[in-house]
Amino acid sequence: MIRAVSAHEVAPSMHAWDVDAENLTVKAGRRLAVNGLRLSLGTGVHGLLGPNGAGKTTLMRALSTVVKPAGGRLSLLGSDAADGRTLRGLRRRLGYLPQHFGFYPRFTVREYVEYMAWLREMPAAAIPGAVQRSIERVRLADRADSRLKSLSGGMLRRVGIAQAIVNDPALLLLDEPTVGLDPEQRVEFRTLLRELGADSCVVVSTHLVEDVVAACTDVVLIDGGALVFQGLPADLVRLGEHGGTGDSPAERGYTTLLNRHRSAS
Amino acid sequence: MMRIIRTELRRSNALTLALLITAVSVAALGTSVGLWREQWLRFTYNHATALFVLAPLAMAGGAMLGRRERRTRVEELIGSTGRPSWQRISPTAAAMMVAVAAAHLLVFAGGAIWVARNATYTPAGALFVPLTGVVVLTGAAWLGLAAGRAWPSLLVPPALAVVGLAMQVALAERTSDPTSRLGNLALVPQPQSYDWEAVTGRAVLGHLVLGAGLAAAGLLLAAAASWRPRAAAGAVLAGATAIAVIVPGTASARYYVDLDAQRLVCADGAPQVCVTAVHANRLPEVVAPARQALALLAKLPGAPKRAVEWRSDVVYVPGSDEPGGFRAAPGTVQFQLDQDGGDVDPQLVDSILNGAGTTYNGCPRIDEVAKYAAGAWVKGTDDLQPADGRIAYGDQFHAEISDTVGKLRSLPKAEQIRRVTALRDAAAACRTDLLPILTGGARP
Numbered sequence: 129m130i131r132a133v134s135a136h137e138v139a140p141s142m143h144a145w146d147v148d149a150e151n152l153t154v155k156a157g158r159r160l161a162v163n164g165l166r167l168s169l170g171t172g173v174h175g176l177l178g179p180n181g182a183g184k185t186t187l188m189r190a191l192s193t194v195v196k197p198a199g200g201r202l203s204l205l206g207s208d209a210a211d212g213r214t215l216r217g218l219r220r221r222l223g224y225l226p227q228h229f230g231f232y233p234r235f236t237v238r239e240y241v242e243y244m245a246w247l248r249e250m251p252a253a254a255i256p257g258a259v260q261r262s263i264e265r266v267r268l269a270d271r272a273d274s275r276l277k278s279l280s281g282g283m284l285r286r287v288g289i290a291q292a293i294v295n296d297p298a299l300l301l302l303d304e305p306t307v308g309l310d311p312e313q314r315v316e317f318r319t320l321l322r323e324l325g326a327d328s329c330v331v332v333s334t335h336l337v338e339d340v341v342a343a344c345t346d347v348v349l350i351d352g353g354a355l356v357f358q359g360l361p362a363d364l365v366r367l368g369e370h371g372g373t374g375d376s377p378a379e380r381g382y383t384t385l386l387n388r389h390r391s392a393s
Numbered sequence: 394m395m396r397i398i399r400t401e402l403r404r405s406n407a408l409t410l411a412l413l414i415t416a417v418s419v420a421a422l423g424t425s426v427g428l429w430r431e432q433w434l435r436f437t438y439n440h441a442t443a444l445f446v447l448a449p450l451a452m453a454g455g456a457m458l459g460r461r462e463r464r465t466r467v468e469e470l471i472g473s474t475g476r477p478s479w480q481r482i483s484p485t486a487a488a489m490m491v492a493v494a495a496a497h498l499l500v501f502a503g504g505a506i507w508v509a510r511n512a513t514y515t516p517a518g519a520l521f522v523p524l525t526g527v528v529v530l531t532g533a534a535w536l537g538l539a540a541g542r543a544w545p546s547l548l549v550p551p552a553l554a555v556v557g558l559a560m561q562v563a564l565a566e567r568t569s570d571p572t573s574r575l576g577n578l579a580l581v582p583q584p585q586s587y588d589w590e591a592v593t594g595r596a597v598l599g600h601l602v603l604g605a606g607l608a609a610a611g612l613l614l615a616a617a618a619s620w621r622p623r624a625a626a627g628a629v630l631a632g633a634t635a636i637a638v639i640v641p642g643t644a645s646a647r648y649y650v651d652l653d654a655q656r657l658v659c660a661d662g663a664p665q666v667c668v669t670a671v672h673a674n675r676l677p678e679v680v681a682p683a684r685q686a687l688a689l690l691a692k693l694p695g696a697p698k699r700a701v702e703w704r705s706d707v708v709y710v711p712g713s714d715e716p717g718g719f720r721a722a723p724g725t726v727q728f729q730l731d732q733d734g735g736d737v738d739p740q741l742v743d744s745i746l747n748g749a750g751t752t753y754n755g756c757p758r759i760d761e762v763a764k765y766a767a768g769a770w771v772k773g774t775d776d777l778q779p780a781d782g783r784i785a786y787g788d789q790f791h792a793e794i795s796d797t798v799g800k801l802r803s804l805p806k807a808e809q810i811r812r813v814t815a816l817r818d819a820a821a822a823c824r825t826d827l828l829p830i831l832t833g834g835a836r837p
């Protein structure tokens with residue numbers, strides 16, 4: 129399906145990085161879950177890795193503007209994420225799939241994605257086409273008019289992805305997007321990620337190292353709310369060739385990096 | 394946004410709420426069909442009284458919907474979107490408004506078709522009364538929506554319904570005090586006493602402002618993200634409540650006499666028989682007994698030549714001894730028709746003859762034995778049926794009537810006529826102590 133290209137998509141970028149964090153701190157409750165993070169992300173697919181409690185979800189929530197940073201600087205698509213005056217315009221260009229994807233069970237797939245497109249302030253005329261396109265991209269066209277409460281966990285996750293990409297976001301944030309997807313769907317999803325990352329900044333938070341290696345252009349590893357490693361998936365694989373624990377070189381590279389970081393601190 | 398509103402209408406509890414409102418309204422109206430089927434003014438009152446239950450119900454329905462965002466944990470997702478909160482809640486609020494308005498107006502339209510076929514007087518203002526109900530229901534639903542968003546507990550909707558109902562019960566009790574203004578907040582005010590009493594514009598305005606205040610406060614609170622809109626909501630609600638309490642005046646000022654409703658409609662032929670416009674559909678039933686009564690009264694000199702329905706020139710205040718009423722014009726006998734949709738009094742002839750045609754002449758009702766006895770004499774019987782059977786007197790009362798009539802008949806015919814005529818003229822002049830006129834000075 130052919131889609132219209134909006135003016136902001138073809139406008140020259142006025143910022144160096146789509147995500148630019150400097151000494152960023154974000155609280156989760158009273159705890160500093162992200163602590164002094166420095167991070168710069170541009171166009172491409174960035175796999176965010178880290179153990180449980182590393183601050184991945186808190187960082188994703190800050191990147192999605194759901195929580196305000198407690199300190200430091202966070203620039204998203206050239207806008208200060210803490211500046212309420214530019215927040216509305218910024219949010220129009222965001223797509224977000226939270227770790228827990230909330231939905232209205234009585235809505236159909238189409239209605240819910242349409243509702244989210246409306247909330248993301250898409251032009252009314254563009255919504256029906258964009259909704260159909262995003263539903264097709266996640267392979268749910270045959271269930272478009274099914275109520276959400278009738279869908280399986282994997283299908284719901286795909287609805288979550290559809291609503292996140294409906295507005296062709298410049299910054300797409302996906303927190304655990306492959307939970308509930310079967311192997312075939314995960315392979316399809318990786319293809320979709322690569323397409324999306326061609327002209328936007330996609331941040332995928334996941335525990336699945338092989339997904340990152342297969343689909344991401346960049347790996348970001350955090351632990352204790354701080355950056356441990358940022359590099360290419362190939363670098364991760366290379367590190368795993370000389371030690372670490374895990375079933376694949378990428379997993380061994382992951383554990384090697386974590387162990388080094390923990391030993392150093 | 395229209396597509397989103399349509400989705401909300403289909404997928405939220407708006408339709409369920411609309412069905413509940415319709416069912417409760419129909420049930421409430423169904424229990425009082427006889428009271429309103431022929432009277433617009435009674436119909437609008439009875440239709441509006443369901444608000445007593447419907448407003449708490451709408452509030453609970455709004456709260457159910459308000460809980461949805463947190464209950465389904467979509468806050469996280471919605472928090473990442475740019476649409477301002479007041480715009481975000483607009484489709485939800487609009488769906489609620491459409492649902493409650495459609496249900497309320499649909500029931501009104503259904504009843505209105507029935508009333509339009511039977512009513513003989515159509516006050517234009519009556520058609521605006523259900524719009525007040527729409528605003529009140531919308532306000533209640535939106536306030537519930539705000540409460541559900543603020544406190545998503547499952548207990549909030551039933552708690553709101555119970556609190557709303559309890560408040561209405563407490564306020565309804567205040568309506569029986571004619572000097573109270575607090576009763577103006579009750580959605581079930583005292584009903585009108587006479588069919589020609591219409592609710593004042595100020596009373597309608599009071600409920601309209603109250604509903605608008607609830608709606609504005611509900612929207613502000615539902616969209617509020619800081620203390621300022623919450624404070625503004627409090628101020629709006631307080632202001633609207635104050636206006637709703639003060640503007641309509643005391644409870645006794647709720648109704649006014651609609652002179653158009655009292656306009657006389659007369660039957661063809663002679664002698665002339667007229668009823669008020671609100672009771673014009675009773676005219677065919679009234680003509681025969683009224684003319685029969687006029688024929689019987691004609692045995693007295695200076696007998697009335699026309700019969701017209703009794704009308705009050707004031708609004709009846711419950712508990713008052715003063716029913717008001719226009720004084721009968723010379724040559725006219727007045728009679729009373731049932732005021733709450735009942736059938737024409739089967740004893741209408743007796744009712745007119747009572748007091749030799751003076752019972753509904755605008756004077757206080759006194760010396761009933763004398764009036765009944767005079768009526769029985771005119772009718773040629775020993776006793777007279779009480780008007781509409783509603784006033785029950787004891788055996789002693791009727792024994793006195795029979796005794797008085799018996800003694801009266803024992804007199805020469807001319808004296809009988811003289812005494813009954815004297816009683817009639819004295820009663821017409823609102824004089825008291827009538828019985829001695831019939832008995833020649835003696836009281837039994």
